[in-house]
Amino acid sequence: MIEKTxxxxxxxxxxxxxxxxIESFDGRMLTIKAWSVSFSLAALGGAFAAHVAEVLLIASLSAFMFWLIEGFWKTFQYAHYNRSVKIEEYFAGTGEDLVPMQIxxxxxxxxxxxxxxxxxxxxTWPHVYLPHGAVFALGILLYCLCVIGLITV
Structure with missing residues (x-):
C-alpha cells in the first residue's frame, strides 16, 4: 500500500x-494553423496565377486535411482533461481516492x-474551425463560381 504523502x-x-x-498541444496547433494558411492560401493564389481552377480544389482539400488534423489533435488534448479534473478534485477533498501514474x-x-x-x-468550434474551414469553404466557393462562369482564374 502506498503512503498518503x-x-x-x-x-x-x-x-x-x-x-x-495539455499546454504543449496548443503550440502544436498553432504550427498546424501556420502550415495550413501557408499552403492553402498559396494554392488558392496559385490557381489564379496558373489559370487552373482545379487547383482551388487542391487548396480546399489541403485546408480540410489540416482542419481534420487539428480536430484529431484537439481530441488527443481533451482526453487528458478528465484525469486532470479528477486529481484537482482529489486535492480539493471532493473527489475519490486515486491511484497515481494512470495517465x-x-x-x-x-x-x-x-x-x-x-x-x-x-x-465546429471557432478556434478549431478557423482558418482551415474558412479556406476550405472559400476554395469550394471559388471553384463553383468558376464552373458556372461567374469568375475566371
Missing part, C-alpha cells in the same frame, strides 16, 4: 505533467469515449 507527491507530479502536455489508461478511456461525434463537434 507518497501518493500525494506522485499525483502532484502527474497533475503538473498533464498540464504541461495512459485514463487518456485511452477518455479518447475512446467521444468517438467520431466528438471529433465532428470539436471541428
Amino acid at each position: 507518497d501518493r500525494d507527491s506522485l499525483l502532484k507530479d502527474e497533475y503538473l505533467h498533464i498540464q504541461s502536455v 495512459g489508461s485514463s487518456w485511452l478511456v477518455q479518447w475512446k469515449r467521444g468517438g467520431r461525434a466528438r471529433l465532428v463537434r470539436i471541428m
Whole structure:
C-alpha cells in the first residue's frame, strides 16, 4: 500500500505533467494553423496565377486535411482533461481516492469515449474551425463560381 504523502507527491507530479502536455498541444496547433494558411492560401493564389481552377480544389482539400488534423489533435488534448479534473478534485477533498501514474489508461478511456461525434463537434468550434474551414469553404466557393462562369482564374 502506498503512503498518503507518497501518493500525494506522485499525483502532484502527474497533475503538473498533464498540464504541461495539455499546454504543449496548443503550440502544436498553432504550427498546424501556420502550415495550413501557408499552403492553402498559396494554392488558392496559385490557381489564379496558373489559370487552373482545379487547383482551388487542391487548396480546399489541403485546408480540410489540416482542419481534420487539428480536430484529431484537439481530441488527443481533451482526453487528458478528465484525469486532470479528477486529481484537482482529489486535492480539493471532493473527489475519490486515486491511484497515481494512470495517465495512459485514463487518456485511452477518455479518447475512446467521444468517438467520431466528438471529433465532428470539436471541428465546429471557432478556434478549431478557423482558418482551415474558412479556406476550405472559400476554395469550394471559388471553384463553383468558376464552373458556372461567374469568375475566371
